[in-house]
Structure formats: structure tokens, C-alpha cells
Amino acid sequence: MTVIHPNMADEGAKIRARDVCVFYGEKKAIDEVSIDISPNYVTAFIGPSGCGKSTFLRCFNRMNDTIGAAKVTGLIELDGEDIHGSRMDVVQLRARVGMVFQKPNPFPKSIYENIAYGPKIHGLADKKADLDVIVERSLTRAGLWDEVKDRLDDSGTALSGGQQQRLCIARAIAVDPEVILMDEPASALDPIATAKIEELIDELSGRYAIVIVTHSMQQAARVSQRTAFFHLGKMVEYGPTSEIFTNPIEERTKDYITGRYG
């Protein structure tokens, strides 16, 4: 049974999920989760390890397809379109719903090529000049341009961990997505790099719908406006972040917030 806070009813939904279940073989990892993701806010998924929040996030760009044993049921819509429908190509879906992973995973190519990778694949730029514009814009939005503009030909893997993660965010931005999924994007970074990523998320919100999975409640409180609490594959409570942290309705949410478990 999911508790949804009342005062967030008609915000419109970028992503609409209804009765979504995910199975890993016999095991049910996600149990009938329904949620509306607002286009204007940062939504955080929190919960103890193994609660299924990352698995659920990966449903939105169908990354669970790449795991042979995983099976997703239920309805997920992006702007009212069924993402599993025959008219939705997974390649197009992933161009519209970008993703940033837990560990920075730049390609072993130059910084420039890392950013240009997506636009080239999706045919967003024909000319080198257009590509240059996209690369500069993406790196600027990711707050990395000033740090790397003189060494765009250096390998992306030579950057520091925090810079690598911002490079991955810039890479995701480069194909101009509508939604950006972030799977614990700062968990492998030091506090200073984490602060920069959080700042960046703040700047990007509004332009993109952002969904972030985090194991840090402080981070969720800092960067998000909406929070969903997951436990044992179910969504327990979903509401405005301030409400969830100061005035949770469900007992389990309260216990988790106050550090009783997790």
C-alpha cells in the first residue's frame, strides 16, 4: 500500500508508471509500483540497500532489457506514450531519457569524443562546427567547460573522478534529453566533488526532469523537491521532499528517516 501525499495532485506527469513489477527470474524485485514523475522537479528515490530503487529507475529507459533474466510488467508512459509500445524504439527512448551511473564511466576516448558520441549516433550534427557547438554547450551546462576547454583531446579517463562524472552528465545532456536518470551519481566521489554535482543538479532542474537515486538522505533533502521512499520492492510513501522528511505519514518512513534502520 502506497501513501501518496495529497497536495501534489495535478502537476502533470512526464513519466507515468502504473503497477510496474520487475522480476529477476523468480524473484520479484519491484512490486506494483505506480508513480507520476513531475517534469519540473528533481525527484529522489530513497530507501535501504536492495530495496529496488535502482532497479525501478532503470525501467524508465529500459536498461533492464540488457539484463537477460530481468522481466518488466505494467505500464510506463513517457509523455503519454507507452515506452514498451511498438511505436517506441528503445534507441529513441534512451535519447529522450538519459542516464548517469553510480561509477563515472567515460569512454576511453578524448573528452571531445565522449561528448560527441551521442550526437553522432543520433545524427544531431552533420558538420564539425555544429558538433563543436554541442560539445561546448554541453560541457558549459555541466560546469566543466572552463576546466577542460584547453585539453579537449585528452582522454576522458584521465580526468579526476568528479570531473569524470560531470563529463558523463555533459555526455547525457549532449543529446538533449527530456529526462535525466541519475543512479547514485555521487556515491563514488569525495565531498567536494559531491557538492559540485549537487550544485549542477540544482542548475539543471527545470530544464530537464531529473530522477535521482540516492542512499544519502541528506543529499535527497538538499537536491530534490519530490521524494519517494522504497522498501522491500514496494514504494512506501511519495510526496514533497519537505513533507517526507519533516512530517512522514507512514511509520516505516519515519523509522528510516530517523535512522532506525537502513
Place this chain on the structure above:
Amino acid sequence: MSPITLILIAIGLGLLGWLAGRAKAWSFQTGDAAMRPASRPIYHAWYVALWVVLPVLAFVAAWSVIAPNLVLQSVLATPEAQSLTGFGFERNAFIGEARAVALGQAPGVFNTEAEPLIAPFRDAFARYNTIGIIVTVLIALAGGALAFLRLKPQFGARTKVERTVLTILLLASLVAILTTLGIFASLVFETVRFFGIVSPIDFLFGLKWGPDILAPPDAVDPSRYGAVPLFWGTIFIGAVIAMVVAIPLGLMSAIYLTQYADPRVRAWIKPLLELLAGVPTVVYGYFAALTLAPMIRNVAVALGATNASTESALAAGIVMGVMIIPFVSSMADDSMAAVPGAMRDGSLAMGATKSETIQRVLFPAALPGIVAGIMLAVSRAIGETMIVVMAASQAANLTANPLEPISTVTVQIVNLLTGEQSTDHPATLSAYALGFVLFMVTLALNFVALRVVKRFREAYE
């Protein structure tokens, strides 16, 4: 008889020492926790056994070299040997015959002159065998007694035994290294001898190969020892034709197996593919020589080629390429599997298709490992002998036409060293020079390839 008998005696005594050591160590067990012995009884037992056996083994090794000479010396000192007729070669033959009869390896002598030497040989063998056995037993007893007396509750038998085992393991690993060094040394030695007759310049850069085995060793024509046609043939067959076959097929099968194949299909195909590497090369050889080569010739003739040979480079190269496929594919397989899954996910999450991900991310990332795999495959192909001996030609032609007969370094080495050759003829020595060049090239290829692989591994760890 001697060495085996002596070793058996040592092992028997070692067993006794083992039992004695264990019995003594058991008596240390008092049941008092504060007085617990430093090592368990089994280690005391092994300590004594090793002290019995190892010194004996050292003695046997030395004795088996010394004893035959001692026997010979004592026989030669007898009046029967002094009165022996004949010189040099003939005399040695008599002595050898008498020894064989004395050891029971021959029923009787052929030359009657050897007859009187049999009895002295028998005496000498009997004497030195007895000496050998007595010394063996004495050494075993001395070693065992020494070790036995050292056993005390506080004696650290375990560390001693383990250190000894460690040393034995070290010696075992040294055998392989020393053998390699020995091979290398003998190659260098013979190569230097060859270069004393034919200059390295003529050998390495000459364009004509045709060693004249019948020419007298001191009237050698250096211009017949130009190895370039052989180097070219080796590279053409092993590094060009074979790789044209092996690289695409190997890489494609690796891509299929790592990226597309259903795990159940992979579980079947991968072992089958690796089975190819286990086929004896001589089997590939006759497939190349008897099946593929005539087929290629017939096709070529049907297409209008006039000089197509049944010993074409093409047949040998294609079959060698097939043989090499598993090497290329398993190295490529490993390298692509070593690329972190996060990189693949990153590309897929950008909306790249599976094939775009393979082409643009996985393959470039795995490239160093793949290149190293190909280098190892080349080094294996150019050193490969049996296929080319059977399918390639003896005639060293300098040609780029794959339908013509071409010879390789390994084929010539086999030719020059098999049969009854004079060991100091330059034609024979040239085989060592060829082997030396081959050794250096494959060594360099392996060295570079392994370094690349190592750096590549480090990059992702």
C-alpha cells in the same frame, strides 16, 4: 642397476626414518597444554625422512657419473688391459664389448680380443656396486641419526620442512628456465660458427637460398645462403595469408560469442572452437597437403592460372589460419570481456545500438588486448612447422604469388637437420642460424605482446 637400487634403498630407509621420527615426536605429546610441542608429529617424521633421502639423492646423482669412470680406470689398470692389442677406435670397441657382456647386455663377444677383459669388468662392477650400496646406507643412516637426535619438543620441524619443500619447488621451476637458456646458448654457439663461414650480411640480406650440401665445407659459396626468400615465405604464409584468414574469423567469432550468443550456445561453441587448438598440427598438415592444396590448384587452373602449384603458399597459409583462429578469438574474447560492463551500459544508455556499442566503444577499448593476441598468434604461426613441412614447398622462391611454391624457415631447418648430415658443414650450421633468427623474432613478438596485455589489464583494474 645401481642408481635405481640405491634410490629404492634410500626410500626404504626414509620410510623407517619417517616412522622413527613420528614415534619420537608422539612421545613429546604430554597432554599438558603449556608444554605443547612446537610442531605436529607429522612434520618431525618428514624432517627425518628428508634428511635420509635428500643426501642420498645427491650422492646417487654424483655417483652415477663417477662410478663408470672408476670402473673403467680400474679395468685399464689390470694386466689384461695392458696387453690389449689395437689402437684408438678399435681398442675402444673391445672395451665397450667387454663391458656390455659383463653387464649382461650382450650374450657374448664378437672380437675374441675382448674376451679376457670380461672378468676384470665383472670384478670392478661388483666391487663398486658394493661400495655404492655401503656408502648409500651410511649416508642415509648418518643423515637420519643427525635429524633424529635434533628432534625435541621445542624443535621447529614444520618451518624446516616447509623451507626444504620450497627449495625443491624453486629448483623445479629453474629447470625450465635453465633449459631455455641452454637451448639459447647452443643456438648462439652454432650460429656464431656459421657466421664464421658465411657472413651475416650475406645471410640476412641475400636473395638466393640453395645450400649446396655436396660442396666441400671449405669451398662454400656464400651467395647460396641468402635467407631473404625464407623470411619472406615465413612472413607471407604465417603473418599474411594465415592472418587474412584468422583475424576476421577469429574476431567475428569472438564478437558473436561475447556479445550476441545465448549462454547455452556459448557453452557449446566456445569449447568446440578451442578444440581446434588441440588438433595435432600434423593432422592439419595432411588436410592441407592432401585435400586443400590439390583443390586450390584445380580451381586456379580452371580459372586460367598456368603456374599453380600443388605446394602453394595459399593452402598452407589457409590451413594455418584456421589453426590460429582459436588463439585470436580467445584473446579477443578475454579482452572484450575485460572491458568494464559500465562502459557498455554507458553507451547503451546513450541510445547506441548493440552493434554501435561494439564498434565504437567495446572494440576500441579492447583493441590493445586484441592486437597483443594477434601478435601471439603470428609468433605461433611463424614458428609452426608441421603444416608447412607437409604442405609448403622445399623450393625457396621469392614471390608474392600465393599459388606458387614458397618455402619457410622451419621447412628448411627440418630439411637441413634430418637425414645424415655432417655436423660441421655450413649447410647444417645454417639451420642453427635460421633457428636463431626465428627464436629472436618470436621472442620479441611474445615479449611485446605480453607487455601490451599487462598494461591493458592494469588500465582496467
